[in-house]
Amino acid sequence: xxxxxxxxxxxxxxxxxxxxxxxxxxxxxxxxxxxxxxxxxxxxxxxxxxxxxxxxxxxxxxxxxxxxxxxxxxxxxxxxxxxxxxxxxxxxxxxxxxxxxxxxxxxxxxxxxxxxxxxxxxxxxxxxxxxxxxxxxxxxxxxxxxxxxxxxxxxxxxxxxxxxxxxxxxxxxxx
Amino acid sequence: xxxxxxxxxxxxxxxxxxxxxxxxxxxxxxxxxxxxxxxxxxxxxxxxxxxxxxxxxxxxxxxxxxxxxxxxxxxxxxxxxxxxxxxxxxxxxxxxxxxxxxxxxxxxxxxxxxxxxxxxxxxxxxxxxxxxxxxxxxxxxxxxxxxxxxxxxxxxxxxxxxxxxxxxxxxxxxxxxxxxxxxxxxxxxxxxxxxxxxxxxxxxxxxxxxxxxxxxxxxxxxxxxxxxxxxxxxxxxxxxxxxxxxxxxxxxxxxxxxxxxxxxxxxxxxxxxxxxx
Numbered sequence: 474x475x476x477x478x479x480x481x482x483x484x485x486x487x488x489x490x491x492x493x494x495x496x497x498x499x500x501x502x503x504x505x506x507x508x509x510x511x512x513x514x515x516x517x518x519x520x521x522x523x524x525x526x527x528x529x530x531x532x533x534x535x536x537x538x539x540x541x542x543x544x545x546x547x548x549x550x551x552x553x554x555x556x557x558x559x560x561x562x563x564x565x566x567x568x569x570x571x572x573x574x575x576x577x578x579x580x581x582x583x584x585x586x587x588x589x590x591x592x593x594x595x596x597x598x599x600x601x602x603x604x605x606x607x608x609x610x611x612x613x614x615x616x617x618x619x620x621x622x623x624x625x626x627x628x629x630x631x632x633x634x635x636x637x638x639x640x641x642x643x644x645x646x647x648x
Numbered sequence: 649x650x651x652x653x654x655x656x657x658x659x660x661x662x663x664x665x666x667x668x669x670x671x672x673x674x675x676x677x678x679x680x681x682x683x684x685x686x687x688x689x690x691x692x693x694x695x696x697x698x699x700x701x702x703x704x705x706x707x708x709x710x711x712x713x714x715x716x717x718x719x720x721x722x723x724x725x726x727x728x729x730x731x732x733x734x735x736x737x738x739x740x741x742x743x744x745x746x747x748x749x750x751x752x753x754x755x756x757x758x759x760x761x762x763x764x765x766x767x768x769x770x771x772x773x774x775x776x777x778x779x780x781x782x783x784x785x786x787x788x789x790x791x792x793x794x795x796x797x798x799x800x801x802x803x804x805x806x807x808x809x810x811x812x813x814x815x816x817x818x819x820x821x822x823x824x825x826x827x828x829x830x831x832x833x834x835x836x837x838x839x840x841x842x843x844x845x846x847x848x849x850x851x852x853x854x855x856x857x858x859x860x861x862x863x864x865x866x867x868x869x870x871x872x873x874x875x876x877x878x879x880x881x882x883x884x885x886x887x888x889x890x891x892x893x894x895x896x897x898x899x900x901x902x903x904x905x906x907x908x909x910x911x912x913x914x915x916x917x918x919x920x921x922x923x924x925x
Binding site: 528540542556 | 661664669671672673676677695764765767768807835899
């Protein structure tokens with residue numbers, strides 16, 4: 474338990490600093506954003522109750538906001554994603570009648586299967602970016618441009634999650 | 649009653665979610681209305697401390713290129729120095745001497761330590777604050793073009809509403825003909841703005857220079873803005889909608905100048921004859 478706490482704390486610090494100090498200042502081709510904060514919320518332990526999950530989601534976004542001068546934008550998107558994650562697992566567990574013993578550890582392909590993990594990641598990543606870019610644009614003035622940013626940045630984030638999970642699978646699936 | 653408490657207990661996470669979203673959204677909306685905020689000051693202060701370290705390294709690294717650019721900029725400043733002066737008498741035939749002109753604009757050098765160009769509303773953070781005399785509403789230019797207008801000022805830093813902001817509206821003119829219009833940012837490309845209100849009987853060619861008109865209390869006249877890149881007509885056909893390619897590349901702008909208008913209060917006391925900046 475303690476090991477999981479330290480692992481998640483280090484992940485939190487690393488991803489927030491990477492997002493706020495590095496990625497926010499890198500201009501990608503096509504004005505796309507690479508967001509890594511969703512990775513922290515994605516990989517939080519499955520047995521974590523809803524209230525701490527929401528607070529951790531909010532905190533991760535808020536810390537990025539502190540570094541990026543856009544107060545509230547990342548916090549709102551990350552809280553929305555944390556809430557979506559709770560709803561996602563409630564629906565999924567009811568549908569699949571999963572036993573409580575199975576709901577533990579980090580959500581990884583080794584536990585959920587690649588199909589389940591990809592479905593889960595896609596939902597979360599798209600919902601996070603949807604909240605982020607709709608709030609950022611705050612209008613439907615350039616709806617196609619917003620959709621383009623949503624699709625492109627979600628794809629980038631999704632690929633980075635798959636890459637991270639594939640590379641660190643051997644080390645992280647021990648939980 | 650017991651049932652209600654149980655229901656609330658079971659769904660407390662929904663209440664918490666709504667509360668956290670409300671906090672986030674209120675922060676976000678508060679900021680987008682550009683009101684004074686302690687949170688903002690705190691953010692800029694913390695971030696400024698972090699980023700000025702990185703900025704110092706970057707400025708040393710690019711020293712050679714900076715020198716070349718500064719030389720070019722100095723040449724431009726020398727050539728345009730009279731735009732910084734206000735003629736206090738129009739009877740130039742009969743009067744001589746320095747007393748005819750009074751200093752109107754002064755330039756304060758500053759450095760951009762962070763900024764965005766890919767958001768719907770963009771800002772820059774400069775390493776100059778009220779300790780150096782920076783005030784909200786001052787114009788900010790770079791060696792190659794205009795940058796924006798100072799928005800909020802803390803002790804050592806200030807934030808600048810970039811020209812890449814939907815509320816940015818600048819009085820710009822065609823350098824050749826002198827006809828002025830309003831320069832706004834449509835929000836699509838970070839290197840392109842829109843110049844409107846130029847009558848369609850004027851001859852305009854692609855590549856024509858666009859400069860600040862001087863018809864405002866913020867920007868002096870003649871500062872480069874960009875070049876006409878496309879010529880369109882508005883719906884009535886009476887006015888142009890000119891696409892303007894910025895002369896400054898906002899992805900790598902670093903050194904800037906904050907312009908102080910010494911006659912701002914005098915001019916404002918005359919009821920802002922030109923209405924906008």
